[in-house]
Amino acid sequence: MRIMCVSDYHRDLEIAERVEKLATKEKVDVIVNAGDFLSEEFATKVFASTSFITFVVHGNWDRHLKARSKRVKVLVNEVAEHKGYYFLGVEYGHYDEIEKLAKGKDPKKLIIITHDPPYDILDMSYFGSNAGMPELRDVIERLKPAMHVFGHIHESAGVVKHKGTLYVNAALPEFRKAAIVDLPSQKVAVFDV
Numbered sequence: 001m002r003i004m005c006v007s008d009y010h011r012d013l014e015i016a017e018r019v020e021k022l023a024t025k026e027k028v029d030v031i032v033n034a035g036d037f038l039s040e041e042f043a044t045k046v047f048a049s050t051s052f053i054t055f056v057v058h059g060n061w062d063r064h065l066k067a068r069s070k071r072v073k074v075l076v077n078e079v080a081e082h083k084g085y086y087f088l089g090v091e092y093g094h095y096d097e098i099e100k101l102a103k104g105k106d107p108k109k110l111i112i113i114t115h116d117p118p119y120d121i122l123d124m125s126y127f128g129s130n131a132g133m134p135e136l137r138d139v140i141e142r143l144k145p146a147m148h149v150f151g152h153i154h155e156s157a158g159v160v161k162h163k164g165t166l167y168v169n170a171a172l173p174e175f176r177k178a179a180i181v182d183l184p185s186q187k188v189a190v191f192d193v
Contacts, residue, residue, distance in 0.1 A: 001085050001183045002027065003111070004052075005170040006193075007034035007151025008059065011042045015172050016049070018193040023052050026180055026191070030082060034151040034170055035059025035115040043067035053082060057089040059115040060152065075113060077101070085183065088145075089113040098139045108184060110145035115152050122156045122169035140165060146183055159188050 004023050009015050023031055031052045036059030037043035043062070047054070047069035054072045058065055065074065073080050075089025077097045086105045090097055092115060102110060116133055117123035118140050123132030131153050140148050144164050151157075151171040159168050159179050166186045168179050178193045 001083060002029045003147075003181045003183065004028040004031045005034075005149045005168040005179045005181060006031065006172055007115070007149070007170040008036040008154060008173050009033075009038070009042070009046065010036060010061075010173055011038040012173070013042070013045070015176065015193055016046045019172075019178060020050060020052075022178060022180075022191055022193055026189075028052065028180060030055065030085075030087075032087065032111065032113055032149045032170070033057075034113055034149050036061050036151060037065065037067075038062075040065060040067055044069075047072040055080060055082075055087040055089060055111075055113060057113045057115055058091055060092065062115075079105070084109060086110045087113060092116055095133065095136045095139050099143065102143050102145070107144045108146050110143070110147075111183075112140060112143070112145050112148045114148070114150045117150045117153055117156070117169055118148065118167070121162060121167050122150075122158050122160060123153050124156045125153055126155050146186065147181060159190070161186065 118137035119132035
């Protein structure tokens with residue numbers, strides 16, 4: 001499975017268009033978007049224009065996002081299966097739901113999507129402090145999914161492997177880099193967008 005990881009478009013149509021072009025060029029199977037479109041109108045436009053199966057969670061600016069499309073699944077504390085992989089998306093503060101939703105799922109086939117990061121993993125803010133959620137990190141470390149995709153802390157965008165899980169802070173605004181991950185190998189390629 002070839003997965004493009006992105007987040008935090010912040011109403012930037014140029015980023016959205018570049019992501020779509022890169023996804024086409026690199027022949028991805030799925031796009032995972034960890035939220036923050038910033039407006040219903042913009043999200044609707046992005047969702048309508050994608051030609052890829054896309055799994056999305058709400059960002060902190062998207063709490064009431066209603067946009068939908070045939071190819072886009074907004075995950076609100078739920079799991080969607082695609083080609084043998086499980087895409088589990090939860091909203092801020094609903095970390096206690098992750099274990100219930102993941103029950104019976106092969107962790108090697110599990111991708112967890114949140115907008116916010118886990119504590120002390122790609123979560124360093126401009127202020128020099130960790131902005132991640134300790135309870136989120138705890139549940140991720142217990143479950144050991146193949147990958148956890150998030151955003152929110154733009155200045156800490158990047159990819160790191162920790163205790164067998166690949167963590168992707170996919171925030172685009174600062175560095176304009178998108179990660180494409182091949183599963184099950186967890187091979188990562190990073191591209192300018």
